[in-house]
Amino acid sequence: MVHDMTSALTESAVRSALSRVEDPEIGRPITELNMVKSIAIDGNDVAVEIYLTIAGCPMKNTIQSNTQAALEDIDGVGDVSVTLDAMNDEQRLELKKKLRGGKAEPEIPFAKPDSTTRVFAVASGKGGVGKSSVTVNLASALQRKGLKVGIIDADIYGHSVPGLLGSTAGPTVLDEEMLLPPIAHDIKHISIGQFVEGNAPVVWRGPMLHRALQQFLVDVFWGDLDVLLLDLPPGTGDVALSVAQLIPNAELLIVTTPQAAAAEVAERAGSISQQTRQRVAGVIENMGAMVMPDGTTMDIFGSGGGQIVADRLSTLLGHEVPLLGQIPLDPTLRTGGDAGVPILEQAPNSAAAQAVAAIADKIAVRKDSLAGKPLGLGVTRH
Numbered sequence: 186m187v188h189d190m191t192s193a194l195t196e197s198a199v200r201s202a203l204s205r206v207e208d209p210e211i212g213r214p215i216t217e218l219n220m221v222k223s224i225a226i227d228g229n230d231v232a233v234e235i236y237l238t239i240a241g242c243p244m245k246n247t248i249q250s251n252t253q254a255a256l257e258d259i260d261g262v263g264d265v266s267v268t269l270d271a272m273n274d275e276q277r278l279e280l281k282k283k284l285r286g287g288k289a290e291p292e293i294p295f296a297k298p299d300s301t302t303r304v305f306a307v308a309s310g311k312g313g314v315g316k317s318s319v320t321v322n323l324a325s326a327l328q329r330k331g332l333k334v335g336i337i338d339a340d341i342y343g344h345s346v347p348g349l350l351g352s353t354a355g356p357t358v359l360d361e362e363m364l365l366p367p368i369a370h371d372i373k374h375i376s377i378g379q380f381v382e383g384n385a386p387v388v389w390r391g392p393m394l395h396r397a398l399q400q401f402l403v404d405v406f407w408g409d410l411d412v413l414l415l416d417l418p419p420g421t422g423d424v425a426l427s428v429a430q431l432i433p434n435a436e437l438l439i440v441t442t443p444q445a446a447a448a449e450v451a452e453r454a455g456s457i458s459q460q461t462r463q464r465v466a467g468v469i470e471n472m473g474a475m476v477m478p479d480g481t482t483m484d485i486f487g488s489g490g491g492q493i494v495a496d497r498l499s500t501l502l503g504h505e506v507p508l509l510g511q512i513p514l515d516p517t518l519r520t521g522g523d524a525g526v527p528i529l530e531q532a533p534n535s536a537a538a539q540a541v542a543a544i545a546d547k548i549a550v551r552k553d554s555l556a557g558k559p560l561g562l563g564v565t566r567h
Contacts, residue, residue, distance in 0.1 A: 194226050194262060199233070202255045208238070208248065215248070218280060222270055229263035231256055238280065239301065239409040240271040240333070274408060293402045295413055296432050302410045304435040305466060305548065306428050308457075310450030312343065312419040315471040316440045318522050319512065319541075320416040321349040323438075324372050325527030326545035332411040335366065337401045338376030339428065340418040341394050346376050351525020355379040356405065364405045370527060373410070375401050395427045402431055412549070429461035436466040438509070438548070441494050443473055448490035452497050465502060467509035468495040469544060475514035476536055485514055510544040513537050 204216045215221060215235060222234035235252055237245050249267050256265045272280065295304050307320045320336060328334045338346035347353070352369035356379060366373040377397060407413070415435065418424050428435055441451035451468075470491025474482040491508045498506040512518075515537035521528045528538045 193228050194231055194259065196224055196226060198259055199224050199226065199231055199256065202259050203233070203252065206248070206251045206255050215252070218283070219276065220272075229261055230265075231259075231262060232266040232268070234268050234270055236272045236276065237269055238272055238277065245269055271409070274406070277408075293399075293431055294407070295402065295410075296434065300434070302407075302413050303548075304413045304415070304432050305438050306339075306415045306417050306425075306432075306435045306463075307438045307440060308417045308425060309419050309440045310453045311447060314419075314440050314442050314447060314451070315512075315518075316340075316419070317343075317345045317349060317416050318518060319440050319469055319471055320414050321346060321372075321522075322518070322527050322529065322538075322541045323545055323548075324412075324414050325370055325529050326542045327412050327549060328371050329529055329542075330545060330549055332549060333373075333409055334371075335373040335407050335410045335413045336375075337398070337413065337415045338374065338378065339398055339401070339415045339424050341377050341397055341424065343418060344376045344378040346374055346416055347378050348525060349522050350374060350527075366405050366407065369525070370530065373407060375405050394424055398424060398427050399431060425457060426461070429457075429463055433462065436464045438466055439468045439494060439498070440471055441468065441490050442486045443470055443484065443488045443490040443511075444486045445490055445493065447486075448493045451490075451494045452501075456498065456501055465498055465506045466548060467507045468498070469509050470511040473511040473513045473540075482513075507547075509547050510540050512540045512544075 200216060200221070203221055204214045206215050207213060208215055208218055208220065220236045220238075222236050225232040233252065233256065235248060237248065249269060252267045253265055256262060256267070294300055295302050307316055307323075309316045317338075317340065324334045324336050336346055336350075338344045340346075347367075347369075350369040350372060352367055352374065354367040354369075356364040356366050356375060364375070366375045367379070368374075415428060417428065437457075439451055441447050457463075468491050472486050473491075474484050474488065476482055491511055495506050495508040513536050515528070515535060517532045517535050518528050518537050521531040524531070528535060529542060532538055
């Protein structure tokens with residue numbers, strides 16, 4: 186039986202139903218937050234489009250099901266359709282102003298309790314273990330999984346990320362408090378190398394290093410990131426401490442080579458988390474066994490260093506620190522780095538590319554679900 190038009194749904198009835206749906210992260214009605222993109226009514230059928238604050242919103246299923254349930258509760262409703270879209274940058278800025286009471290003060294978005302960006306600081310005890318190339322190739326692997334990824338080249342003295350990404354562009358300056366980072370291979374990135382003339386050295390003391398890192402976090406508009414990687418300088422100095430201070434929820438990824446001497450030094454980079462209360466997400470062994478042309482393998486830098494670091498840190502920190510993977514020594518990694526092409530683009534079937542992709546698979550997944558939980562915990566788990 187066809188309903189007569191007098192019983193057709195009204196937009197006000199639909200909006201009234203939607204006003205009972207709250208954004209689970211913000212705790213305010215989606216109608217108040219301008220999250221209703223469109224309402225289309227056809228007789229008694231209703232189709233609604235809802236804006237998510239970010240594309241990868243972990244609460245998107247909750248918002249969709251709550252919206253669906255609210256619409257299905259309307260008397261006499263027919264078919265209900267709910268589709269999701271993501272806010273653009275302007276809408277998010279307006280939303281941020283609304284939530285701050287009209288203030289738009291710069292702040293570190295990744296340090297906020299409700300941030301859903303996973304932050305990984307890639308650290309090592311000593312230089313020369315391939316930390317930067319691991320950072321860039323890991324970012325590429327995560328991006329190929331459909332995640333939005335950014336890199337901060339926090340190795341101020343030894344900056345190399347733009348070169349490894351084949352990027353020569355600098356940031357777009359919107360105003361003195363906002364920079365848009367360049368994008369290469371679909372990865373947003375920022376480096377002090379984009380601000381110095383030619384290959385001039387950066388001769389700075391600790392406070393200036395802290396300020397540079399702070400500006401990369403505050404003044405660069407990263408938009409919606411699923412993962413932010415920080416390429417740290419080797420050791421446990423100023424920058425490592427500044428990261429712990431500015432983004433306390435950052436997790437550490439420790440890079441080492443299989444060599445026992447390197448492993449001992451790498452352990453120190455992980456044990457800093459005892460003082461800083463950061464979580465060590467795992468250990469990555471780089472420059473592992475090299476596959477020779479005849480199919481045999483050669484352990485140029487020895488073997489077992491990554492597992493030693495993982496075992497020692499597990500004992501020291503009182504929780505399991507996994508060996509996330511072993512990346513073999515592969516000339517393709519070096520040639521790709523020199524050419525500015527990540528290995529998963531240059532040689533996706535190589536052993537090194539497969540090892541990097543497997544590590545990305547492990548760190549891309551949270552061990553526990555966020556569904557129904559307050560997101561004030563950031564990325565730390567107890």
